[in-house]
Amino acid sequence: MSGLAAGIRLAMFDKKVLIVEKHHTSGGLNSFYTRNLRKYDVGLHALTNYVPSHIKGSPLAKLLRQLRISREELGLCEQMGSSIKSNGRCLRFNNHFELLESEVAREFPHEVDGFQKLLSFIKNFNELSLDNLEASTVATIKLFIKDPELINMILLPLFYYGSSQENDMDLNQFVIMFKSIFLEGFCKPQEGVRRIIRLLTHKYRMLGGGKLMNCAVKRIIIDKNKAIAIELADGQQVTANTILSSAGAIETQQLCHPTPPIDPTNIGQLSFVEAILSIKTLPRNWGFKDTIIFFNNNKELSYRKPQTMVDEGSGVICFPENYQFLEERLPQEGSIRMTLLANYDLWNNLTPALYRETKEKVLKSLVNVLKEILPGSNQLLEGQLIDTDLFTPLTIKRFTGHMNGAVYGCPHKFRHGQTPYENLFLCGTDQGFLGIVGSILSGISMANLHILKEK
Numbered sequence: 226m227s228g229l230a231a232g233i234r235l236a237m238f239d240k241k242v243l244i245v246e247k248h249h250t251s252g253g254l255n256s257f258y259t260r261n262l263r264k265y266d267v268g269l270h271a272l273t274n275y276v277p278s279h280i281k282g283s284p285l286a287k288l289l290r291q292l293r294i295s296r297e298e299l300g301l302c303e304q305m306g307s308s309i310k311s312n313g314r315c316l317r318f319n320n321h322f323e324l325l326e327s328e329v330a331r332e333f334p335h336e337v338d339g340f341q342k343l344l345s346f347i348k349n350f351n352e353l354s355l356d357n358l359e360a361s362t363v364a365t366i367k368l369f370i371k372d373p374e375l376i377n378m379i380l381l382p383l384f385y386y387g388s389s390q391e392n393d394m395d396l397n398q399f400v401i402m403f404k405s406i407f408l409e410g411f412c413k414p415q416e417g418v419r420r421i422i423r424l425l426t427h428k429y430r431m432l433g434g435g436k437l438m439n440c441a442v443k444r445i446i447i448d449k450n451k452a453i454a455i456e457l458a459d460g461q462q463v464t465a466n467t468i469l470s471s472a473g474a475i476e477t478q479q480l481c482h483p484t485p486p487i488d489p490t491n492i493g494q495l496s497f498v499e500a501i502l503s504i505k506t507l508p509r510n511w512g513f514k515d516t517i518i519f520f521n522n523n524k525e526l527s528y529r530k531p532q533t534m535v536d537e538g539s540g541v542i543c544f545p546e547n548y549q550f551l552e553e554r555l556p557q558e559g560s561i562r563m564t565l566l567a568n569y570d571l572w573n574n575l576t577p578a579l580y581r582e583t584k585e586k587v588l589k590s591l592v593n594v595l596k597e598i599l600p601g602s603n604q605l606l607e608g609q610l611i612d613t614d615l616f617t618p619l620t621i622k623r624f625t626g627h628m629n630g631a632v633y634g635c636p637h638k639f640r641h642g643q644t645p646y647e648n649l650f651l652c653g654t655d656q657g658f659l660g661i662v663g664s665i666l667s668g669i670s671m672a673n674l675h676i677l678k679e680k
């Protein structure tokens with residue numbers, strides 16, 4: 226995503242651009258596939274940063290302006306509403322912040338003042354300054370809110386949708402996520418991620434951008450302090466004045482030849498499984514109206530690499546059809562997706578036969594977890610189930626190339642996109658802007674900063 230956005234931006238200013246992608250489709254993890262004649266999005270639960278069209282100066286407006294895309298082309302539909310459920314308590318939120326404020330006042334009346342002070346801190350924070358230093362979110366939030374359950378409930382969605390650190394999050398990232406999820410909101414195109422990818426690839430092609438698909442970069446050849454060429458899997462070399470890499474910080478360093486010293490403490494560890502259940506009918510017809518449910522059944526929120534294959538204690542449930550879609554275009558069938566933390570090493574150590582067997586076992590177990598979290602869903606998840614699939618940390622590694630299947634990359638980011646080399650820069654996840662909107666903005670910012678030289 227970040228690579229495509231950077232490519233569009235550069236081609237727009239008549240730069241000669243070549244995107245080199247190791248898969249046959251664009252979009253990294255946020256891509257799509259067809260299985261048993263059903264179309265699945267690999268990554269998309271929601272686009273963050275939804276604001277109505279009259280709001281100027283928002284990240285979404287910047288993205289559209291910089292890529293010269295109209296809102297109509299994206300065809301965004303708003304969420305129906307989401308919930309955070311933790312240890313028997315529930316906070317609902319939607320694309321109108323007043324709902325979350327009133328929910329906090331109902332569940333945590335003693336924290337109304339603290340929540341408002343946190344809000345004012347967030348609103349005054351300039352999270353987009355690339356010069357901000359890293360800071361701990363957990364330490365900062367405790368300055369405003371004392372009730373540990375409210376802290377857990379605020380952090381739960383923000384961790385799952387964008388923290389690369391175990392049990393914490395860089396403060397800049399926290400503010401980005403708080404604004405993009407709670408103050409702005411969730412939306413998506415009715416056609417899912419394919420609409421976004423097709424729009425970006427079409428735009429890039431129309432601007433004359435070049436693309437090599439199914440073509441992995443094997444090495445980045447370094448001479449002194451410069452990257453002088455990339456070498457492809459077939460040995461062919463391509464030269465460029467500047468290289469932007471969305472492969473990840475450590476992964477990019479590992480591609481460099483000779484390889485610079487690598488910081489092993491900055492290798493991402495957080496990976497996930499996602500169960501995808503296809504259902505004969507729409508969950509909303511059975512009374513399930515949430516778009517996303519973030520759940521936590523652990524006393525302490527534990528957002529870390531589990532010691533087991535999967536941590537069933539907390540996670541995300543997404544109802545991909547629970548958006549305000551056009552009634553006449555509502556699909557007949559529905560689906561439920563469930564995302565949980567998983568241990569890459571344990572999955573990676575399985576033999577192929579055991580891997581298949583474990584996937585089946587985990588899927589069964591996750592259906593039982595779902596039944597507990599969604600009271601009354603027994604019949605829906607038994608009689609109505611038509612197909613299931615599970616992607617694991619190994620799937621994530623295959624699609625994104627991120628070590629350990631770490632979706633959100635390395636814990637400590639490189640906000641200027643800097644690498645040890647003067648003409649090689651990072652964009653996307655490890656530059657520090659995450660998610661679809663974040664990665665697109667990252668591609669735009671890095672292209673502007675390092676090649677078009679706009680601040």
Ligand SMILES: Cc1cc2nc3c(=O)[nH]c(=O)nc-3n(C[C@H](O)[C@H](O)[C@H](O)COP(=O)(O)OP(=O)(O)OC[C@H]3O[C@@H](n4cnc5c(N)ncnc54)[C@H](O)[C@@H]3O)c2cc1C
Pocket residue numbers: 226227228245246247248251252253254255267268269270271272273440441442443471472497499564621624625626632652653654655659660661662664
């Ligand atoms: C279960 C799940 C659900 C998610 N849901 C959402 C969601 O609903 N909304 C949202 O906003 N975000 C979501 N995300 C996060 C989002 O997917 C990422 O933040 C975003 O895709 C990162 O984009 P990126 O540009 O950094 O690149 P990536 O998506 O990591 O892609 C990097 C690209 O580089 C290519 N590549 C790597 N190495 C090489 C090489 N050597 N040669 C050539 N090509 C190479 C890869 O093939 C890939 O195409 C989700 C993540 C997960 C795990």
